Amino acid sequence: MATDTAVGVDSPGRAPNLKPNLRTDNWRKSPILTFLGLSAFVLYAAIRTTSQSAYFVEAYHYLSPFASPCLSDACGKAAEFGTLGTFPQLFPLAILTLPFLLGFRLTCYYYRKAYYRAFWQSPVACAVPEPRGKYTGETRFPLIIQNAHRYFWMAAVVVSVINTYDAIRAFHSPSGFGFGLGNIIILVNLALLWTYTMGCHSCRHITLGRINHFSKHPVRYWLYQQVSKLNGKHMQLAWASLFSVVFTDAYIALVSSGTISDLRFIG
Ligand code: FES
Numbered sequence: 001m002a003t004d005t006a007v008g009v010d011s012p013g014r015a016p017n018l019k020p021n022l023r024t025d026n027w028r029k030s031p032i033l034t035f036l037g038l039s040a041f042v043l044y045a046a047i048r049t050t051s052q053s054a055y056f057v058e059a060y061h062y063l064s065p066f067a068s069p070c071l072s073d074a075c076g077k078a079a080e081f082g083t084l085g086t087f088p089q090l091f092p093l094a095i096l097t098l099p100f101l102l103g104f105r106l107t108c109y110y111y112r113k114a115y116y117r118a119f120w121q122s123p124v125a126c127a128v129p130e131p132r133g134k135y136t137g138e139t140r141f142p143l144i145i146q147n148a149h150r151y152f153w154m155a156a157v158v159v160s161v162i163n164t165y166d167a168i169r170a171f172h173s174p175s176g177f178g179f180g181l182g183n184i185i186i187l188v189n190l191a192l193l194w195t196y197t198m199g200c201h202s203c204r205h206i207t208l209g210r211i212n213h214f215s216k217h218p219v220r221y222w223l224y225q226q227v228s229k230l231n232g233k234h235m236q237l238a239w240a241s242l243f244s245v246v247f248t249d250a251y252i253a254l255v256s257s258g259t260i261s262d263l264r265f266i267g
Contacts, residue, residue: 021127021128022127023125023126023128027124027125027128030117031117031121031125034114034117035119037239038115038118044246045066048064048066048249048253049067049093049094049098050090050091052072052074052087052091053257054253054254055067055070055093055252056075056076056078056252056256057256058076058078059172059173059174060170060172060180060182060255060262061172062170062252062262063170063252064252064253065163065189065193065248065249066092066093066094066098066245067092067094068097068159068162069094069097069162070093070094071084071087071094072085072087072091072093073087074086074087075093080166080169081162084096097155097159100155101155101156103145103152103155104155104156105238107145107146107149107152108200108238109149109201109234110235111238112146149200149201149202150206153197153202153203153206156197157197160193160194160197163189164190164194167183167186170182170183171183172267173264173267174267175267176267177266178266178267180263180264180265180267181251181262181263181264181265182251182252182255185247185251186248189241189244189247189248192237192240193241193244193245195230195237196230196234196237198230199227199231199232199237200231201231201234204224204227204228207223207224208220208221208223
């Protein structure tokens with residue numbers, strides 16, 4: 001129903017823009033924090049993935065998640081899965097997996113909400129008018145790519161398996177088995193990556209989609225319930241896993257560069 005506060009002519013099927021909005025809470029806070037958090041991550045990740053430095057601690061086999069799997073000839077003992085040649089400067093060492101991880105996060109249902117609000121103001125918050133009067137949704141290029149999220153999820157599961165291998169390899173010291181603070185940091189990061197990945201909306205559908213009788217599929221139903229529990233914390237896990245990747249990489253960079261020493265418990 002049109003009101004006297006309607007702005008212009010809205011797209012067919014959309015509620016009219018109301019101006020000013022009627023919200024009295026601090027609705028700007030969340031998009032501003034999201035903008036700052038995601039911008040900081042993108043800046044850090046861009047610097048670290050293109051620096052090709054301090055990503056590996058050979059003595060303990062700590063490998064940064066930003067460089068896994070390490071595929072350049074320069075990786076040395078970090079190259080667990082072979083190499084693709086010598087990479088030009090500024091090329092990410094994990095050139096094969098990082099694009100999929102980027103696609104996975106970009107198409108995530110939670111992150112879509114976050115950056116649509118924080119960067120595109122589309123809309124900036126519920127019941128707040130957006131600057132554009134037209135809406136085309138995710139039905140045309142480039143946003144139609146959002147519909148490929150389930151395939152990015154599959155790629156992310158493969159990368160999580162690789163990260164798990166890295167975590168196991170990190171129980172290492174020059175004399176054999178080893179265990180230090182770095183292992184704890186890597187394991188916490190791994191747990192957050194897995195719980196974020198398995199709490200994905202697509203994973204929820206994969207575990208129990210297209211089924212009419214839950215009782216006939218008790219194992220899938222149980223899996224669905226576990227995934228749904230994680231899904232309920234998806235936003236928190238999205239942020240926790242994002243920052244844990246940064247923290248893990250930063251710790252490995254500090255140890256690798258000799259700025260600090262790893263606190264060793266064994267080996
Ligand atoms: S919905 Fe967030 S990872 Fe799939």
